[in-house]
Amino acid sequence: MAGDVAGEVAELLQTMIRNACVNDGSPESGHEERNARVLRDLLQGRGMDIELYEPLPGRTSLVARLEGRDRSAPTLALLGHTDVVPANPDDWRHDPFGGEIIDGEVWGRGAVDMLNLTASMAVAMRHVADEGFHPEGDVLFIGVADEEALGSQGAGWLAEHAADDVHADYVVTEAGGFPMAGSEGIRLPVLTGEKGAFWCTITVRGTAGHGSQPLRTDNALVKAAEVVRRLAEHRTPADIHEAWRRFVAGIGLPEEIAGPLLDPDRIEEFCVTFPSLGLARQAHACTHTTLAPTVMHAGSKVNVIPDRVDLQVDIRTLPGWDLARVEAMLHDALGDLSDDAEITWHATDTATTSPADTPLWHALERVSQVSYPGASCVPFLTVGATDARFYRRSGAVAYGFGLFSEQLSFEQYAAMFHGPDERVDVASLGLSAQLWDGLVRESLR
Numbered sequence: 001m002a003g004d005v006a007g008e009v010a011e012l013l014q015t016m017i018r019n020a021c022v023n024d025g026s027p028e029s030g031h032e033e034r035n036a037r038v039l040r041d042l043l044q045g046r047g048m049d050i051e052l053y054e055p056l057p058g059r060t061s062l063v064a065r066l067e068g069r070d071r072s073a074p075t076l077a078l079l080g081h082t083d084v085v086p087a088n089p090d091d092w093r094h095d096p097f098g099g100e101i102i103d104g105e106v107w108g109r110g111a112v113d114m115l116n117l118t119a120s121m122a123v124a125m126r127h128v129a130d131e132g133f134h135p136e137g138d139v140l141f142i143g144v145a146d147e148e149a150l151g152s153q154g155a156g157w158l159a160e161h162a163a164d165d166v167h168a169d170y171v172v173t174e175a176g177g178f179p180m181a182g183s184e185g186i187r188l189p190v191l192t193g194e195k196g197a198f199w200c201t202i203t204v205r206g207t208a209g210h211g212s213q214p215l216r217t218d219n220a221l222v223k224a225a226e227v228v229r230r231l232a233e234h235r236t237p238a239d240i241h242e243a244w245r246r247f248v249a250g251i252g253l254p255e256e257i258a259g260p261l262l263d264p265d266r267i268e269e270f271c272v273t274f275p276s277l278g279l280a281r282q283a284h285a286c287t288h289t290t291l292a293p294t295v296m297h298a299g300s301k302v303n304v305i306p307d308r309v310d311l312q313v314d315i316r317t318l319p320g321w322d323l324a325r326v327e328a329m330l331h332d333a334l335g336d337l338s339d340d341a342e343i344t345w346h347a348t349d350t351a352t353t354s355p356a357d358t359p360l361w362h363a364l365e366r367v368s369q370v371s372y373p374g375a376s377c378v379p380f381l382t383v384g385a386t387d388a389r390f391y392r393r394s395g396a397v398a399y400g401f402g403l404f405s406e407q408l409s410f411e412q413y414a415a416m417f418h419g420p421d422e423r424v425d426v427a428s429l430g431l432s433a434q435l436w437d438g439l440v441r442e443s444l445r
């Protein structure tokens with residue numbers, strides 16, 4: 001790629017950060033039209049077909065198509081979201097929506113999640129189109145709204161209402177690609193799957209009574225406290241699945257860590273006692289279906305025994321868990337309190353995975369050699385949700401990937417997702433742009 005590509009991506013990223021497309025989960029937030037317009041201005045008039053979609057006023061997504069030479073070749077989509085989560089300026093060292101460059105880093109909400117990748121994808125697409133290059137199959141750049149609130153006004157909406165326009169055989173979105181130094185060279189994690197999200201309200205019932213005579217009353221709050229205790233104590237079995245096994249083996253951890261991390265009988269104890277909280281939580285979540293009580297509403301007045309408690313629980317499942325299995329787990333956890341607990345489901349999204357070792361996998365590995373000679377890819381399961389799941393459900397191979405420099409550690413990056421002081425070094429932006437530029441030129445057959 002010619003010229004100062006990293007600088008170009010940085011400038012676009014600054015603009016997108018300053019546009020502050022903050023998605024607070026309400027349908028009228030986000031205003032991604034601002035970033036969609038910036039992307040359209042960057043990409044139009046360069047031989048790509050560009051379409052805008054607006055399921056609700058202001059919730060705009062953009063699809064740019066660069067036509068391929070061969071109709072029968074697979075279609076590749078570079079999928080980036082344009083919204084960001086809220087940021088509280090009090091917790092930050094610099095303005096979260098200032099988009100300033102300080103000591104070679106672009107600061108602001110979205111700098112790693114994932115305006116950095118969205119901007120680098122767009123700049124790479126423009127360069128390729130400007131050259132008049134036509135890839136083997138069609139290549140799409142899709143800038144979507146609403147990723148941060150489960151995609152119902154973005155990728156989920158497009159999958160349902162514009163399926164032909166956004167169809168792709170291979171998809172790359174966030175995140176992955178943080179270089180990890182293993183004993184046999186650099187390893188680049190590719191997110192090949194993500195856990196399922198099952199969200200529910202457990203309603204615990206009792207009988208109302210006077211607070212002045214509590215003995216032998218049927219107090220829903222007291223029962224709910226026991227429900228919370230049982231949920232918090234419940235343990236699911238460890239699953240040392242293929243992606244986890246390959247990841248741990250690939251990053252070259254010392255045997256005293258890798259050993260327990262790959263042993264279903266020892267991993268739980270290891271995670272409970274290992275001093276690094278970040279690694280312990282991550283390793284546990286990657287290998288277990290987890291449940292976390294998160295919200296409780298109860299009671300109406302200080303002198304009334306409550307007859308109802310609503311408790312919300314966030315359950316994240318490994319591949320292979322369906323609703324029936326989750327319900328059986330809750331039944332098991334609640335024991336004899338199951339009869340007093342009524343479950344209402346708000347989300348029942350199962351985990352999704354794509355196989356490793358596909359043509360896209362090999363193409364990413366080849367193209368990454370420019371930045372990291374000798375590096376190889378390792379699969380990784382993300383514990384959060386991304387827009388990749390819509391594509392995996394439609395049968396596409398979808399990965400999370402990008403490239404980062406070695407300036408910041410994986411732990412530092414991980415803490416910045418939805419956290420304070422989010423920033424990215426300009427060098428990383430150049431590496432990602434170079435990655436997409438190379439990927440578009442690869443054959444995916």
Ligand SMILES: [Zn+2]
Binds near residue numbers: 081113147174
């Ligand atoms: Zn994201």
